[in-house]
Amino acid sequence: MTVPATASPLSLLVCDDEAPALARLRDLLSDIAPELPNEIVAEADNGLRALAAVEGRRVDVALVDIRMPKMDGIExxxxxxxxxxxxxxxxVTAYDAYAVQAFELNAIDYLVKPVRAWRLLEALRKVRRKRVPPGLLAQLPQAARSHLSxxxxxRLLLIAVADIIYLRADLKYVTARTRDREFLLDESLTHLEQEFGTQFIRLHRSVLAARNALAGFEKGSDGDDADAQWQAILRDVPDRLPVSRRQWSLLKSFARQLSS
Known part of the structure; x- marks a missing residue:
């Protein structure tokens, strides 16, 4: 069924790190435009550039490659x-049919490379009928993110995980501290620990510190916390972080490595 000419075109973000794949999607979208009006409003070759490209724009559909450098499609x-x-x-994926089954989640569709015009049209028609339910992306298999937002x-700001010195919970927010400034995250410290356990170490019930940001430990207490008898010294900022009694017993071997 051809969409009436009066229908507003779908605005699209197209993101793929392979120039031929981008060109093919561009051609296919042009080919199916008489049946389903569409307009590419942003293109990018990785996730970071895609987010910058859509800033301030309203986009109906993102056609996203899965494997890309710097930030993959799932992130x-x-x-x-x-x-x-x-x-x-x-x-958009080059996975075979068995691997693709992991991504077959109702409203979230997938296109297998090389993309076919009829399949692209079918996927975009689904978007006309149904939006992506909140939380559905959480069901996809995920590696640890390279950025938090x-x-x-x-505005939506990105913070490179590699730049974060520590994460500190305070009421319903978590503060992410970099060398330059602080960011407020609407995330759970427990969830962040589960996702980034190889990069961060727990110092206290409310604090995770980047392992490579720790310079040492010293006796002392965080005046507001009677449970903190030690403090962590950081490499790039003057802040001192509390270390709880419970965590100190687990951190002693790590502290010896730092001092050796």
């Missing part, structure tokens, strides 16, 4: 889902 989709008006996400003054 990109997770950040896109936090936008004020999140686009529907259609994954937060909302600030109406």
């Amino acid at each position: 990109l989709a997770r950040h896109l889902s936090r936008l004020e008006h999140p686009p529907a996400v259609i994954f 937060c909302h600030e003054r109406g």
Whole structure:
């Protein structure tokens, strides 16, 4: 069925690190435009550039490659889902039919390379009928993210995990501290520990520190916390972090490594 000419075109983000794949999607979208009006409003070759490209734009659909450098398609989709008006996400993948089954989750569709025009049209028609339910992306298999995101003054900001010195819980927010500034995250410290346990170490019930940011430990207490008899010294910022009695017993061997 051809969409009436009066229907507003779907606005699209197309993201793929392979130039031929981008060109093919561009051609296919042009071919199916008489049946389903569409307009590419942003293109990118990785997730970081894709997020920058859609800033300030309203996008209906993101056609996203899964394997990309710097930020893969699954992580990109997770950040896109936090936008004020999140686009529907259609994954583009070179996985074989068995691997692709992992991504067959109702409203989230996938296209297998080389993409066919009829399949692209079918996927976009699904978007016309149904949006991506919140939380569905969480069901996808995921590696640890390379970036965290937060909302600030109406913008979605990205914080490279490698730049985070520590994460500290305070009421319902978690503060992520980098060398330059702090960011407020709407995330659980427990969840962050589970995701980034190889990069961060727990010092206290409310604090995770980047392992490579720790310079040593010293006796002392965080005046507001009677349970903290030790403090962690950091390499790039003057802040001191509390170490609880319970965690100190687990951190002693790590402290010896730092001092040796």
